[in-house]
Amino acid sequence: MENKKVKNATPTVSNGIEFKSKIEVMVYNTLVQHGFEPQYEPITYVIWSGFRPTIPFYTRNEKTKQQILNLRKLVDVTYTPDFYIEYKGLKIIIEAKGFENDVWPYKFKMFRHLLEQQPDKDKYLIFEIFTKKQLLEAIEIIKGYGTSRENDELNQVLPKSDIVLAQRFIDSRDFESLQELIDSAIIKARKSLNSDNPKEEYLSLDMDELVKLKAEVDVYVEQLQIPYQDDVEEFEDYAEEY
Numbered sequence: 001m002e003n004k005k006v007k008n009a010t011p012t013v014s015n016g017i018e019f020k021s022k023i024e025v026m027v028y029n030t031l032v033q034h035g036f037e038p039q040y041e042p043i044t045y046v047i048w049s050g051f052r053p054t055i056p057f058y059t060r061n062e063k064t065k066q067q068i069l070n071l072r073k074l075v076d077v078t079y080t081p082d083f084y085i086e087y088k089g090l091k092i093i094i095e096a097k098g099f100e101n102d103v104w105p106y107k108f109k110m111f112r113h114l115l116e117q118q119p120d121k122d123k124y125l126i127f128e129i130f131t132k133k134q135l136l137e138a139i140e141i142i143k144g145y146g147t148s149r150e151n152d153e154l155n156q157v158l159p160k161s162d163i164v165l166a167q168r169f170i171d172s173r174d175f176e177s178l179q180e181l182i183d184s185a186i187i188k189a190r191k192s193l194n195s196d197n198p199k200e201e202y203l204s205l206d207m208d209e210l211v212k213l214k215a216e217v218d219v220y221v222e223q224l225q226i227p228y229q230d231d232v233e234e235f236e237d238y239a240e241e242y
Contacts, residue, residue: 077107157210159185
């Protein structure tokens with residue numbers, strides 16, 4: 001399988017997936033070790049729509065070297081990202097790069113322009129990764145965006161009396177305490193709403209969203225228990241394939 005985005009890449013099978021290069025294997029394994037669920041080349045975007053031309057176009061016939069009329073349909077130009085991740089409402093695109101071919105920079109610009117036209121463009125993050133150090137930095141950036149979205153979600157979902165404490169737990173990365181706080185908020189809210197005189201702050205709560213938040217935090221706390229190798233070496237081991 002030829003990697004059309006990277007020159008001289010070596011196809012490698014890992015985890016039952018046929019990757020186009022060893023760098024892609026490293027990116028995939030590292031993302032999994034850090035609790036993400038990366039999808040490998042799951043989406044192909046049409047970044048320029050083909051059409052059938054009507055203006056006469058004359059070009060040279062390669063065999064006869066004579067001018068011929070060419071009105072063949074121009075095919076779509078497509079782009080398939082290496083990795084796609086959904087994380088806390090974010091849509092993350094990751095490209096694992098070795099040495100780029102000549103066409104890649106132009107297609108990537110067209111892809112970025114396409115995303116700018118999407119109604120949910122504020123949910124996208126795009127990363128171009130050349131080293132493992134950069135990948136680990138990208139992971140921290142992603143988690144930072146996730147935390148920011150969590151803060152916004154907390155302000156909309158939690159009872160007002162719990163918001164300040166919840167944000168303190170997030171800032172200190174004490175997610176187990178955050179988990180306990182949300183569990184307690186659900187219990188208190190249900191108890192108050194079932195009483196004859198429910199508190200005002202609970203009347204405006206969306207219990208379905210609060211339960212959904214609990215499920216997301218529960219999953220995140222569970223992911224934190226997954227061991228991973230804290231290896232910060234760059235992709236030097238893979239440079240030889242280029």
